[in-house]
Amino acid sequence: MATARKEKQEQQKEFDPKIIAFLCNWCSYAAADLAGSSRLQYPSNIRTIRIPCTGRLNPLLVIKALNKGADGILVSGCHPGDCHYIDGNYYARRRFTMLKDLLEFSGVEPERLNFTWCSAAEGRRFAEIVRKVVDRVESVGPWQGFLSEPDVVAEKEAGEIEDGEFL
Amino acid sequence: MANSYNEITRELQEIAAEVFAEHDIKHLLGFGRGEFSGLTEPVFLKKPEEAERLIFQDDAAPMLSKYLLKYKPDLQAVVAKPCDSRALAYYISEGKISRDNLVIIGINGCPGIAGNTACDECDTRNPVIVDYTVGEEMSQEELEAELEGVKYLLEDMSPAERKEHYSREFSRCTQCYACRDACPVCYCDHCYVESNQPEWLEEGSSADKDMIFHLMRTMHMPGRCVNCGACEMACPEGIEMRSMTTHLYHRAKELYNYRPGISPEQSTLFSDFDKEDSEPGFLQ
Numbered sequence: 484m485a486t487a488r489k490e491k492q493e494q495q496k497e498f499d500p501k502i503i504a505f506l507c508n509w510c511s512y513a514a515a516d517l518a519g520s521s522r523l524q525y526p527s528n529i530r531t532i533r534i535p536c537t538g539r540l541n542p543l544l545v546i547k548a549l550n551k552g553a554d555g556i557l558v559s560g561c562h563p564g565d566c567h568y569i570d571g572n573y574y575a576r577r578r579f580t581m582l583k584d585l586l587e588f589s590g591v592e593p594e595r596l597n598f599t600w601c602s603a604a605e606g607r608r609f610a611e612i613v614r615k616v617v618d619r620v621e622s623v624g625p626w627q628g629f630l631s632e633p634d635v636v637a638e639k640e641a642g643e644i645e646d647g648e649f650l
Numbered sequence: 651m652a653n654s655y656n657e658i659t660r661e662l663q664e665i666a667a668e669v670f671a672e673h674d675i676k677h678l679l680g681f682g683r684g685e686f687s688g689l690t691e692p693v694f695l696k697k698p699e700e701a702e703r704l705i706f707q708d709d710a711a712p713m714l715s716k717y718l719l720k721y722k723p724d725l726q727a728v729v730a731k732p733c734d735s736r737a738l739a740y741y742i743s744e745g746k747i748s749r750d751n752l753v754i755i756g757i758n759g760c761p762g763i764a765g766n767t768a769c770d771e772c773d774t775r776n777p778v779i780v781d782y783t784v785g786e787e788m789s790q791e792e793l794e795a796e797l798e799g800v801k802y803l804l805e806d807m808s809p810a811e812r813k814e815h816y817s818r819e820f821s822r823c824t825q826c827y828a829c830r831d832a833c834p835v836c837y838c839d840h841c842y843v844e845s846n847q848p849e850w851l852e853e854g855s856s857a858d859k860d861m862i863f864h865l866m867r868t869m870h871m872p873g874r875c876v877n878c879g880a881c882e883m884a885c886p887e888g889i890e891m892r893s894m895t896t897h898l899y900h901r902a903k904e905l906y907n908y909r910p911g912i913s914p915e916q917s918t919l920f921s922d923f924d925k926e927d928s929e930p931g932f933l934q
Contacts, residue, residue, distance in 0.1 A: 542869045543842065543850055550862050563925065573923035580905065581872040581898055581919075583931060588897045589865065590813025599933035612933060629861040630817040631810070 511559035517606030525610035538571030555620035653785035661784035670698035680729035727753035733878035735777035736911030737834035756780035768879025803893035823860035832884030873919025
């Protein structure tokens, strides 16, 4: 009963996507910084995680982020050829293409997985990218998990009751 | 044309005796009849007289290459199916084992393993690295004729259908890790599933954790999977999981013209790049 009510409440709430942004320290993080210091407006849906280089991005982190409830992913690094570590983003490009292929193959909407390049001078572009990513994620709705039957998961975790649920 | 099992068995026994005579090997790893199970199992032969124990049957499913890693400083002989020989070539390309320590008896024109769906779409019917061979080589034209019109698993399904398919399949998973253990190219000493710092896979079992396990396992496979189907053959629950790795296998071939284990000299998929690599679906 309580859970049914809670679900209804949640559905009524407007969808406010949570997007995890993995930004490379040398370009895209600086672009985000520039967008901020230039007072550019962009949606506040992204949660930034600074990584040394996109080459550092373990694909499992993306799977884990989605598993933990992120509605979308944005990975941004230096433009090809401009990597601070010379070729980190070239490696990342292959890895991310394969990850994207796998997740799309197993039923994740392509709109949730965003990969792009953004240099430190492109604050305006960064704001645009974030707007675009938020639009894309909003177009596919809230993330329901890797499984198509959420009931299967709910059933197994039914044992846990939140505090104050009986009150 | 694919060779018959009996023919291969007969030739294997002859060649095994030859290998024992010509090389000072620690053991010869091949397939033999299980003493109690009656199934075809891996056997280590130590003496030339044991050569007649070697067989090759349609249930010779185990991949032998992984056993070799345990004894890698010694000279070993191995009976290699074409997929096994690709796994070995991959080991050599990664520096996991030395070519000098291997005597490979390759099975030409492999007739395939019963019940293994990977064999129906196999694109390597002759071993890639060999010292000795048994059977007749299968020509490229024959192979192409056999693969004509063959589609790989779930290729025609829509993503939503596949999601449902995997939800159904992986709900049976008990996380026994047999798929990982059977896989010839899954050989890390410290696997992510057992790692608790960082904890990639949380404790306990639930449908979504099973899915995460499989997605993460598959994400280790592009550029390694030789499409042998051992994961699926080992699964006690009969879960269809090969389609994910197979998809990446074909994508790597399309995008980067990369097939793992084709030559011992090639670099691995993720340790190499081309500046002109395509960027499918990237935001502009």
